[in-house]
Amino acid sequence: MGGEVLPEPKKVPDVFSPAGYWAVSKEVADILREFDLGQTKLYPVELFRHDGKTPIAGRHEFLNLCEKKAAFEPSLSAKFSESEYAPPGTSFGLFGYGKDYDLTLNKTALVGPDLWLDTKLNRAVFLSNRLAKALDDAGFAKKMRLLKCHVADA
Known part of the structure; x- marks a missing residue:
């Protein structure tokens, strides 16, 4: 001992x-x-x-993580659940790990900082495509379980 x-x-x-x-x-x-x-x-x-x-x-x-964007589009997304503790339509959580294109974002995702949290989707960290590519090129993307998102009207 x-x-x-x-x-x-x-x-x-x-x-x-x-x-x-x-x-x-x-x-x-x-x-x-x-x-x-x-x-x-x-x-x-x-x-x-x-x-x-x-x-x-x-x-x-x-x-x-300090940056936030209002990019998540729940009506166009799958694999999320609405919070029972927040006003309807204001707070969502991921359901499981999901797969590529389960989440849809609006064009807000394409401007501003390359790394952010969404104002509606709890604990989901989002990356710009160029940051995700740099992490993938360095061999980190698979370990990080990065998923691709659809951007509506992009």
């Missing part, structure tokens, strides 16, 4: 959500910085093992 040696943790994912916040690896953060993040910021953070003392190797950053 006492000096028990724990096995080294598996590699921390490049994008994950500890305690409700988004964190990214240094490699993902470097790609994000090449794009328009608007008011969204990245903050270096040191991660620790469960003992709260042993640092986890690698550099990571918290992603403080």
